[in-house]
Amino acid sequence: MEIKFDLNESLFLKDPQDTALGRKIVENGIILIDSIGFEGFTFKKLAKEIGSTEKSIYRYFENKHYFLLFLTSWYWEWVRFLIEINIKNVDSPQKQLRIAIKYLVLATAENPMNKYINENLLHKLVIKEGGKAYHIYEVDDENKAGMFLSYKFLVQLVSNIINAINPKFPYSASLASNLFEMANNQIYFAEHIPKLTSLKPGKNMDEDLIAMLIYFAEGILIKKG
Amino acid sequence: MEIKFDLNESLFLKDPQDTALGRKIVENGIILIDSIGFEGFTFKKLAKEIGSTEKSIYRYFENKHYFLLFLTSWYWEWVRFLIEINIKNVDSPQKQLRIAIKYLVLATAENPMNKYINENLLHKLVIKEGGKAYHIYEVDDENKAGMFLSYKFLVQLVSNIINAINPKFPYSASLASNLFEMANNQIYFAEHIPKLTSLKPGKNMDEDLIAMLIYFAEGILIKKG
DNA sequence: TAGATGTGACAGTAATACTATCGGAAACAC
DNA sequence: GTGTTTCCGATAGTATTACTGTCACATCTA
Incomplete structure (x- = not known):
């Protein structure tokens, strides 16, 4: 099975989701960036990896920055897709928020x-x-061109859930974006700079993080007493 | 008046705080990165700016990444210094946290x-x-070498204040690091991708952000009812 | 079957991210 | 006050990066 997302056309010169070579670039690009880091990543190395040429990759993406933007946008669309299908038949916005938090941490079906x-x-x-x-x-130019729309849509989705829980809460967009940023940051810290987080790497880390984010969000949104 | 911080020696080959050239590198490096961005910044351009040579800058910093690490470490030390002197004679940990939040947003004396x-x-x-x-x-290597100690100390400081407010709170380190990350992120979003934040750029943005961070932190830490 | 399109092969360029060597001035040692 | 480090600037040089341009060939499309 394959999923294709309609991503902003500024992100690529030619949609890599449409061709075999394009998909190969994306598939192996993810693997290569993961193994050598984005700074060390070049189109030349990726071309060698997939038995193609630098020039061929440049026909899909203007440069490696746009390639990263494509990958992150695809990812945000994927998370939004997961959240949307999983909250579909859930009425309680509080339950919806818990589901959203679960999928933004796990990001997996x-x-x-x-x-x-x-x-x-x-x-x-x-x-x-x-x-x-x-x-x-x-x-600023890239924002005007709509390059961050996927992230904005995702934040908007969670922001709406937050508003449904507490319509008087004045910081719904900030809480929503912070949930995403915080989730990724805390995982990164746990794995690389553990002094900066309360999470402990291990089997239950994802569950702990989900619990922490729910604790934070509900602590702010829901009045006790 | 000049302040010198004792930064981890792995950050530089020769402490730029000790020489006229070193201070010139730091002073103008900040200005240049601000104006052309870190990606576009090179030692060659900085050398031209200050009437020196590439090689002379390389005598202080191994590469531009270490230079950025030096600048951020200096910044974290500076924020810690501001918080420490301003909470010195304050007994209530709740007031201490409010002061810490104020200085991590304003970062100015x-x-x-x-x-x-x-x-x-x-x-x-x-x-x-x-x-x-x-x-x-x-x-991971850089963490082992102590390159992020300044940030860790700062998070530890705020984490201790949080523990004093609510000793049973299980996520003090995560809340502390998130306050810093969130403060910077929300300012960045307000200025560049405003859909991702509830803040509005303008005169009172700093005050609004301080209010928001206090609202978040106290909402999580302090039981109402 | 003619034409458009996609890809690989190859060449080439300016800038980047360094490293090496040398020589002079200033600071410092005795 | 002479010798010796230390520091800095000047110049040169290299591998890699981040592209751009051209051409030939295969394929798919009308």
């Missing part, structure tokens, strides 16, 4: 779909390198 | 100190580029 994109690896990649997609000099 | 480092510009730089200091392939 129960029945893993057999696609060219390895979502677990892509999640790892977004945790490590995702921030670089928008911490760039050209951020 | 009432009487600006006349130094070669422009703290406001440095703060802008950390908001934009700070994450790149530790989102790197070599993060």
